[in-house]
Amino acid sequence: MVRRFSGFFMSASAYLKSIYRTHTCDELRATDAGSTATISGWVLRKRDHGGVVFVDLRDNYGQTQVVFNEAGRSTIQDVRVESVIKVTGKVMKRDGGMVNSKIPTGEIEVHCENLEVLTTSEVLPFQVAEDDKAPEPTRLTYRFLDLRREKVHENILLRSAVIKRIRELMHGMNFTEFQTPILTSSSPEGARDFLVPSRFHPGKFFALPQAPQQFKQLLMVAGFDRYFQIAPCFRDEDPRADRSPGEFYQLDMEMSFVEQEDVFKVGEELLANLFSSFAKEPVTQVPFPRIPYDEALRTFGSDKPDLRNPLRIADVTASFAECSFQVFQKVIKDSGGIFAISMPVMTAPARKYFDDTIELFTKWSGQGLAYLIYEEGGWRGSIQKFVGPAEQAKLIDQLKLQPGQVVFLGAGKPSKILPHLGKLRTKLGEDFNLLTSGYHFCWVTDFPMYEYDEDLKQVVFSHNPFSMPQGGLEALQKMDPLAIKAFQYDIVCNGYELSSGAVRNHQPEIMYKAFEIAGYSKDQVDDKFGGMIKAFKFGAPPHGGMAPGIDRIVMLLAQESAIRDVIAFPMAQSVEDLLMGAPSTPSEKALKEVHIRVVMPEIPAKAQGE
Numbered sequence: 187m188v189r190r191f192s193g194f195f196m197s198a199s200a201y202l203k204s205i206y207r208t209h210t211c212d213e214l215r216a217t218d219a220g221s222t223a224t225i226s227g228w229v230l231r232k233r234d235h236g237g238v239v240f241v242d243l244r245d246n247y248g249q250t251q252v253v254f255n256e257a258g259r260s261t262i263q264d265v266r267v268e269s270v271i272k273v274t275g276k277v278m279k280r281d282g283g284m285v286n287s288k289i290p291t292g293e294i295e296v297h298c299e300n301l302e303v304l305t306t307s308e309v310l311p312f313q314v315a316e317d318d319k320a321p322e323p324t325r326l327t328y329r330f331l332d333l334r335r336e337k338v339h340e341n342i343l344l345r346s347a348v349i350k351r352i353r354e355l356m357h358g359m360n361f362t363e364f365q366t367p368i369l370t371s372s373s374p375e376g377a378r379d380f381l382v383p384s385r386f387h388p389g390k391f392f393a394l395p396q397a398p399q400q401f402k403q404l405l406m407v408a409g410f411d412r413y414f415q416i417a418p419c420f421r422d423e424d425p426r427a428d429r430s431p432g433e434f435y436q437l438d439m440e441m442s443f444v445e446q447e448d449v450f451k452v453g454e455e456l457l458a459n460l461f462s463s464f465a466k467e468p469v470t471q472v473p474f475p476r477i478p479y480d481e482a483l484r485t486f487g488s489d490k491p492d493l494r495n496p497l498r499i500a501d502v503t504a505s506f507a508e509c510s511f512q513v514f515q516k517v518i519k520d521s522g523g524i525f526a527i528s529m530p531v532m533t534a535p536a537r538k539y540f541d542d543t544i545e546l547f548t549k550w551s552g553q554g555l556a557y558l559i560y561e562e563g564g565w566r567g568s569i570q571k572f573v574g575p576a577e578q579a580k581l582i583d584q585l586k587l588q589p590g591q592v593v594f595l596g597a598g599k600p601s602k603i604l605p606h607l608g609k610l611r612t613k614l615g616e617d618f619n620l621l622t623s624g625y626h627f628c629w630v631t632d633f634p635m636y637e638y639d640e641d642l643k644q645v646v647f648s649h650n651p652f653s654m655p656q657g658g659l660e661a662l663q664k665m666d667p668l669a670i671k672a673f674q675y676d677i678v679c680n681g682y683e684l685s686s687g688a689v690r691n692h693q694p695e696i697m698y699k700a701f702e703i704a705g706y707s708k709d710q711v712d713d714k715f716g717g718m719i720k721a722f723k724f725g726a727p728p729h730g731g732m733a734p735g736i737d738r739i740v741m742l743l744a745q746e747s748a749i750r751d752v753i754a755f756p757m758a759q760s761v762e763d764l765l766m767g768a769p770s771t772p773s774e775k776a777l778k779e780v781h782i783r784v785v786m787p788e789i790p791a792k793a794q795g796e
């Protein structure tokens with residue numbers, strides 16, 4: 187077992203010695219040969235070689251091979267793997283051909299002189315030493331066993347090391363660590379709250395914080411200048427591979443007397459240094475590229491662009507303005523556009539690949555996808571007969587095509603078709619191994635302040651409601667709300683949003699107007715955000731901040747695809763803690779104390795019959 191982060195722990199000679207060990211399982215070296223050592227840990231593997239039993243003994247720090255010739259041999263033969271044992275024995279050098287260069291202790295082995303079985307293990311529900319592809323519910327039900335697996339164990343140690351490094355960097359930039367309340371009031375952060383009933387105030391509820399947004403701004407008003415916190419946040423959201431259901435941790439930060447550029451400098455210094463501390467692949471040099479939100483959608487089909495992918499989306503509407511293809515003509519007439527993704531020079535894939543890709547794209551979007559292949563002898567593809575010499579020449583010129591390139595074409599309203607072309611861009615990049623290595627950062631800037639909610643039939647906040655609108659009060663009074671941009675920004679890395687942030691709205695009159703546009707009356711604002719509004723009336727500095735997600739940072743550094751693999755005790759996709767049995771049914775007494783009566787939803791008659 188190779189522990190990449192063992193350097194973050196004090197050596198055994200300082201704090202780890204006890205009656206159970208003189209050394210940890212990664213500490214003994216060839217220079218210790220001839221000495222007597224005591225080590226304790228879990229039996230990772232056993233190999234019985236006819237009279238000699240070899241055991242790989244594992245603890246938090248690594249592993250050591252133990253040899254049982256006579257002492258303890260008959261006992262160890264009956265001990266199951268994952269039992270905990272204590273071994274005292276002579277440290278011996280391994281023969282040259284038996285050296286294991288994959289582990290730090292690979293030059294030695296401990297020959298047992300005394301064995302003590304500390305605790306025994308029952309039959310395992312899945313293998314720990316090897317990945318036997320146990321299903322997720324089983325892994326999470328026995329998460330304490332899953333955490334013994336080398337990769338998962340390393341991920342959790344990495345998480346600790348990352349948080350330690352974050353604190354070092356933040357203190358180095360003159361930030362002070364604070365703790366903010368967990369029981370608080372509801373806040374419009376864009377997700378459902380987790381509510382906690384109050385025993386002292388019948389009918390009223392606390393909310394678990396979706397983020398410490400108001401408190402960190404209040405700390406700026408209180409004059410603390412630079413705040414940070416490794417903050418737990420709670421949102422009743424649906425699970426995804428890159429989002430833990432229920433709770434997550436973020437590096438919450440806020441700073442006073444800053445403009446957007448000042449926040450960018452802090453964010454870049456933090457993340458460039460943090461990733462460089464752990465990553466073995468290249469990290470984007472500062473300053474990070476800055477991509478306005480509208481440009482990100484036009485070019486990448488996403489506000490979370492993966493810059494490892496060289497493919498770009500191009501607007502080729504003008505090239506098809508006079509083509510004979512009626513589908514394109516209708517889209518252009520209806521104020522839509524034609525958009526292209528051109529592949530690098532390559533051997534065109536088989537026809538089945540195109541058919542399968544078109545079928546998948548239609549499932550995503552409900553619309554068709556066309557393709558053209560530019561070759562030395564001419565063109566071929568699904569709409570080749572509709573593309574005349576004029577269109578061909580324009581495409582070659584606009585896309586700088588070379589023979590051997592494939593062009594995918596989608597048509598529709600930009601807001602509808604571009605996100606699906608963004609997904610296609612991701613698929614093509616992965617299918618043809620186009621992604622470059624490394625951690626590619628960028629800022630996405632100038633988010634819209636508002637959007638139109640089709641269900642509510644009204645204008646709503648599109649991002650953080652406490653952001654300063656670009657243009658201030660005048661913009662709110664005179665501009666179309668859907669045209670107003672905010673001083674809001676995201677940091678994106680390899681297609682993942684790592685952080686959202688904003689320069690804050692710190693002036694009461696601007697805040698009242700901003701919320702008025704989103705349908706809030708002055709009284710509602712005072713009721714929901716009275717503490718912050720009141721504070722702003724007593725002198726508030728210009729301030730701004732951001733909140734990088736700890737879980738996603740560690741997931742990227744650990745090169746995992748699922749966030750649960752970097753969280754010690756994650757919930758299952760069913761939004762349950764299978765280990766602890768949560769959520770659970772409270773007793774009638776507990777419900778009565780908080781003045782709650784449970785009314786279960788009615789089950790439709792059809793479902794009952796099923």
